[in-house]
Amino acid sequence: MTAYDDLMAHQRETQALAQVMGRLGWDQETMMPRGAAPQRGEEMAALESVLHARRTDPRIADWLGAINEPKLDEAGRANLRHIRRSFDRASKVPAALAARIARVTSEAQGIWAEARANDDFKSFVPTLSEVLSLKREEGQALAMGGDVYDAMLDDYEPGTTGAELEAMFGALRPELSTLRAAVREAEAPPRLTGTFDENAQMKLTRQLARSFGYDMSHGRVDKAVHPFSSGSGLDVRITTRTNETDPFNCFYSTIHEVGHAAYEQGIDRNYLLTPLGQGVSMGVHESQSRIYENQIGRSRAFTGWLFGQMKDAFGDFGVSDAETFYRIVNRVSDGFIRTEADELQYNLHVLMRFDLERALVAHDLQVNDLEAAWNDRFEADFGYPVDKASNGVLQDVHWSVGLIGYFPTYSLGNVYAGCLHDALRRDVPELDAQLAQGDTTAATGWLNQNVQKHGGLYEPKEVIEKASGQPPSESPLLSYLKGKFSELYAI
Template identity: 65%
Template sequence: MSYSDLMAFQRETEALAQVAGRLGWDQETMMARGSADQRSEESAALEGVLHARRTDPRIADWLATASAATEVEAAQLRHIRREYDRAVKIPARLAQELARLTSLSQGIWADARARNHVAHFLPTLSQVIALKREEAAALAQGTNADAYDALLDDYEPGATAEWIGGVFGRMRPRLVALREKVLGATAPEPLRGEFPAEAQMRIARDLASAFGYDWTRGRLDLAVHPFSSGSGNDVRITTRVQEADPFNCFYSTIHEVGHAAYEQNIDQAYLLTPLGRGVSMGVHESQSRSYENQLGRSRAFTGWLFRRMQAEGLALNLGDEGAFYAAVNRVQPGFIRTEADEVHYNLHIMMRFDLERALIAGDLLPTDLEAAWNDRFLADFGVAVDRPSHGMLQDVHWSVGLFGYFPTYSLGNVYAGCLTRAMRADLPDLDVALASGDTSPATGWLRDRLQRHGGLREPRATVEHACGFAPDEGPLLDYLEAKFGDLYRL
């Protein structure tokens, strides 16, 4: 009975965690600004309930006597044991205070970002960092992990900063060399014009459908920073609209559909269990980045998108599908990570990885973060940051305590490179389908090879099982050099 009792208890905990996630979704999409203080108290109260359940002594008793009869049961027990071991190290007071503060901090960050006023955000950011350092120290106690690794493990189990730093160290020289060659070549013409919000959202909904989003179990809304929320049968996505830049809306939508499709496609037998969610953020990003880039920015699919924009009656300054493909993939230094091209994107992540490691280690003070960011950005990208919303205030992550999250974006790119190599080998005629707006051969391959398994395997084992070889950065770098070498005639 131990296993069945444990799973019944866990199912209720998972359901409550989904409710907590829905509070976060509402706060970023629908909630009135004047409700922030009350929402922070609600979030803290619910986190208190969740923490009490996650540290319930009965879990230890059930784990001590439960036995697994199948691979699935063994995986469920592995996840529950890991989460319990982490939860019992964090005091209830700290868990609730983090939930309360990060709920408030999000609104303060958004206001500071809109006003380009770093000083307005710094006191709150300092408090968040202090609590995250306290959490990291608690989690690292009794292990060989350092403080940052303890936080990283929440997003990419089994990864370490040393391992990620090695991956990044091998990636950087080839990325920088490719960037220098591309920027030395003739740049393609960019898309110009004004594209009404209503038209963008119609196309965004079509894009979501084209990539397999199940509208009976989700919805699309607007947010300052696009995100996906939920799992199982309630998975919601958001995007944003800038009338001069429709690619921002379109590719944010495709990206979030990649996250959502992973959650929607997990085996329904795993619903409201630890296996019923994505196994790590790196694996999650492998789905969103492959949907967005290797599929959505491919020559074949951008031809369909070009024709879809024409059908909407939008005036395009680009005369043909080839020029449109080049504009979608135009390489240029830019301030905003979420708008970065594929060549520059990982350099943005490497910078954030180094800065947040220094913040958690105490080697960088929050009051010095803006100067450190601006200096590093100038060194890495050759452009001076012109305002805080283009600098340290652009991302929501640190305001809500997501330290250790950023490197998983680049891990997702690495995993996506491996998955794409395997997928293309299995689907040699994929571009024929993509050219007609049909992504189902690719999304079906990802669903069957990876998404439906949820958390059954560890992160890197999940990718290896899907593509048939151990993941490394080589396939991603080969893909980038081939794609942009062709596009820029290098």
């Protein structure tokens, strides 16, 4: 087994360096001075060059060829599956291109942030055009004559194609649009009003993080413009944001990111710094954040407990009872921002981005025309016009940092969460009684045992099918949304 041991030692060092690079990304979002962006771009490019060299090291092919795979256990065989895939993909991408992408996307993040602050998409067009061109070049190298978008998507959701997602999303979109139209015609719950001290929000949000099982001895909660989770294993960090008139933004951003963090913290420690020691795909990752945030965190039972916690934190905040609070939390509201969208409308935001980025990659849409295309599609889907670029095409960081193919995993994660929620309700019949006490341990424990602890042991679709007992399908999500919002809005 010497070849396997040597391969895994090499892999462990590579994974450790990747974690260092991830920590630089965390710092860039939270602590880094604004003027450091050009230097950080060089640092990221240098690290990417080292990582690319390690991922394409010719010895990997020699080690893989020398290993007697049938003698390995299930985890060993899964490690080889991931290493072969990574080696194959990395070997197709020239080192200079990988470094240039790292440098340009690091610098692009600051340019995007400035354009967003100024509501000036035109100033971002040259940078986004360069990012898209580089990512197309990478996709073409990976696709080797096949579908370029599928090659990009494979970075985030291995084994899934754009055509499969198009069919799934094609089934989702009309059903969601019909339900949304009916809800908009019905009487809406009241809105939350007033101001909520931001320090008190952060205190309660840390309590919420702990209540969902986030291990603060191996993590931390900071503030960022765009909430995110970073890291794996023994160091998993999350960020959130505050708004003095909208505490739900803080609380549910935190619960969402804790779902991601709990996945990483919950992986079997034997897999630490191996290919199995991180979430298997972004779709499965998103299934954890969305089920934490929505099916658990926005449930009638859990919001009843949260209502009491908010009274303790803020005193009388103008909501009379837990049922009214539940309706306020789940209110369907007009809005431009994907990350702030209610769970009924959220996927419509994602489906729009999926269609736009596929068109960009296929040269069916030019970057110069992206803002107009975004605005036209948004008004068609939501019924009102975009008022400014920061509420439209500039609201998300993803394209600026080269995450093309990432957006559809958000809706795929919702689909996966629908399947998991069905199984969770089946297996934990006393779930609501526990959530009403603020006790999420049965829910989070079930998710850990059935999804999180496995890390990368199984393929993404296999993880969901093993946990839920059925192949992934949009039907459970649609049934859940129809049931919940039909009852809430009496339609």
